[in-house]
Amino acid sequence: MTRICVAGGTGQVGSEVVRRAVDAGHAVAVLSRNPPPAGTAGRIGGAEYFRADVTTGEGIAVAVAGADVVIDCLEGRSGKARKNFADGGARLLAAARDAGTGRAVMLSIVNCDRSDYAFYRSKAAKERVYELSGLETVVLRATQFHSLLAMMFGAGSKMRIIPVVRGARFQPVSPADVAAMLLEAALAPPPEGPRHRVLTMGGPETKDMADFAREWQRATGAKGHVVRLALPGPLGRYLREGLNLAPEARHGNETFRGWLAKNADTL
Secondary structure: OOEEEEEOOOOHHHHHHHHHHHHOOOEEEEEEOOOOOOOOOOOOOOEEEEEOOOOOOOOHHHHHOOOOEEEEOOOOOOHHHHHOHHHHHHHHHHHHHHOOOOEEEEEEEOOHHHOOOHHHHHHHHHHHHHHOOOOEEEEEEEOOEHHHHHHHHHHHHOOOEEEEEOOOEEOOEOHHHHHHHHHHHHHOOOOOOOOEEEEEEOOOOOEEHHHHHHHHHHHHOOOOEEEEEOOOHHHHHHHHOOOOOOOOOOOOOOOHHHHHHHOHHHO
């Protein structure tokens, strides 16, 4: 049995990592700023939950104590969290070293180091922290999640518009597939080569964003016109250049249509 500390283990990917690890018989510690109360739907039975904050260091040492491996699914999308994202990674890794943890695995975004978008820059900065940590580390770069597309389509549909980014293709991946690969990387035998590795994971299909929008409409029954909009700035450039794609790494199994069918009650 392996003891796994999942940082950010209450998010959509992190919670799936926790569920899979518990089901496989591993001891799981969940590090979160706001752990779900006992008995609520967000709390997975069989896992231990610890209140900790990587931006301050509070509670990290207790959460990682005894962990053989750390899986980092934390996010820092805006404001202070994004500004301190890489520093938070450094605090987590320092605590892991002090605890004698042998490996750390980080969830990241495909080609984040080739974008000027602030959120992606923060991911790239944290990747460098992992690379230079001295621990055995793995960075898993994934394409965008199915849920991101659904969220964008849902937000626009309130105004009877289904927005798609002009010139953008997507290769979305299921959070469950990503969670499975994170856990696999965490439990794999030690590598014979470099102590830092970067893995890439993409979804099983690549399509124009408008094609995914129509699939979403069919699944949800949402009304509205599919409208192609120009997306300015670094994120628009990232998408138009196809940096969000990983055609050589179609490791995901669940298609967008399959994910929609499985999550029909929550869309």
